[in-house]
Amino acid sequence: MTVSHASFNITKTCRGSQARTAELVTPHGAVPTPVFLPVGSQGSVKTLTPNEVRDTGMNMLLANTYHLYLRPGIPAVERAGGLHKFMAWDGPILTDSGGYQVFSLAGLRRVNDEGVVFRSHIDGSEHTFTPELSVQYQESLGADIIMVFDECSAAGSSYDRLEQALKRTHRWAERCLKSQRRCDQALYGIVQGGVFPELRKRSVEFLTSLDFPGYAIGGLSVGEPKQSTYDVAGETAALLPEDKPRYLMGVGSPEDLVECVSRGIDIFDSALPTRVARNGALYTPSGRINIFNAQFSELQQPIDATCSCYTCRTFSAAYLHHLFKAKELLAYRLATIHNLTFISKLMRQMRETILDGTFLSFREDFLVNYQPTDEITRLDQKQKWFQSRNNNS
């Protein structure tokens, strides 16, 4: 079906990289890209009010259909007049299809061509998602961009297994398109295929034949080495139509954002900046700091003197250190405000330098100064996080 509003206007492309800047038009306003979407899984960007999210410079966010379906339930959000009204956010929203959570968080029961039967990670109750139901739920939630329901394979799956999942994902993508009723939501396709270029290529070919208004790259940032993420994202982006938005799902660290903007990605989402903030990991231009470190108990300066966020304008590192040690709830807010402000500034700087032709030197400076978490620690943390999710489910 034709989506009447979808519009993506490229303003400038970078010479020397695949980076580009554009305007993504939605029913709730236009958003400049590259853009990062903070995650409001349950209808709240954890710890923040909508005003505060806006003050960090974020102007679009992601919510999880799976979480909202289980709690408060789709009808409850519908009765409130849709998700925008329910959570008092008047900017653009993107909802995922529920696929990722159903396959990673829920207790999985059965998958067949029809759909997925799974158990709630909250109370173990049994539920069914199909492509049609996912679209229906997302239409009830009323986000500006919605996603096809896909089969997400575990990291490290074999070629054969990924190929089977891919075929099903393609059939489901067609069914999602067919079941779409609202014309004011842009339904994006999701390219799968793991780390196999051949599968990614086939997925792009199939999905682009259906002519979606935008394309996501799924199945990355699930435990593979960072270089693989970058390679697959870049190779897949290069295959996608130039005039459509490209959304890299679940990617989120500062260095990843820079690397992947370089490779032609327009939209990102990740819970990483807000999750690590609540653990006391704060972004600075030279890398992530751990506010629990004793050195910060004496620092009367803000954690990042170059930052203009409310936290850095108002409080010392010593005070933040104290709040985290004392487990004061204010700590998690102040850290979230800081990390989201850092990321939104980073995205703005990338847009500006793409526009004025200095993106390549910006990228180089940023990556020279920013010390990422080392790869072994990173994969170890990611593994622990996956396990803690599964233990909770």
Next chain:
Amino acid sequence: MTVSHASFNITKTCRGSQARTAELVTPHGAVPTPVFLPVGSQGSVKTLTPNEVRDTGMNMLLANTYHLYLRPGIPAVERAGGLHKFMAWDGPILTDSGGYQVFSLAGLRRVNDEGVVFRSHIDGSEHTFTPELSVQYQESLGADIIMVFDECSAAGSSYDRLEQALKRTHRWAERCLKSQRRCDQALYGIVQGGVFPELRKRSVEFLTSLDFPGYAIGGLSVGEPKQSTYDVAGETAALLPEDKPRYLMGVGSPEDLVECVSRGIDIFDSALPTRVARNGALYTPSGRINIFNAQFSELQQPIDATCSCYTCRTFSAAYLHHLFKAKELLAYRLATIHNLTFISKLMRQMRETILDGTFLSFREDFLVNYQPTDEITRLDQKQKWFQSRNNNS
């Protein structure tokens, strides 16, 4: 010693009750009384930024010397330039002496005339508080109003035991006065004596002979019936000098505030409105509601249509219900904002009606409409809270 700044100017007294309204002048601004102080135990009114506290209408707060002494430590706050600067609150602050926590929260080791040796509820380490040290710590924190170090007896203590504690409290009060070095802080005496009018009278006589710039009534709201709280507060207030502020420590429910303003109290503090908020108990003109109740899952209106707080202006009861069920940290903030706004509006209404001569009918209307938590439930909840505190220590 003479405290240069202390000033308490009574504007109006009520005919037909002991209520009065006044201006309490402090180095960080003047505050109209009757005033309620929210509690920022560890240098943060739980979940809120200083701006938000201000937006609820609160303009003065209380912090706990005991908590700040243990974490981050008095020297850390001193290095930050004092408590106002550390927590970025430029309004008046009152610190308690640490007495209440030492006797109720810490692991108590030894009490003698010199002071108290206790164990930290955080790590069991041993510490000593004396009247002189308490004043020294409070001078380092730099609050506008500081309190004498007193011996707090358990609720239900015998006359003889309370009398012994009272004598020591009086000796300590003298030592606190003598050890005061700063002249920009008002040091208040604390009247003890449990529920015995004779002891309260003796305590008032002794303390007023020392001529403190303000007097607190301690040892109430520790498990006794509400009527006792009101009776003792009223009888004690009547004995205190008319021209000095009267501070009822640890009192805090809406009905208590109204009853005790009627009895001539000027200053209140309590963690109750913020603590119950985090448990989902929200104040409305007809009483406390429990936001977890299923009925609220369907309510598309704010929890209190008469309330002008950010929470009620922005979100439905259904959304708040969802946030509490989903354990979203935003829930605790929004509820705290609401309850503090409710209390500050109540205090403002009392000041206004005292001024315009309609306080008695305001009191009657309020108490008719406001359904307090029933006494059995209340004492049971209080007992559970005391126990949970002790289990944590």
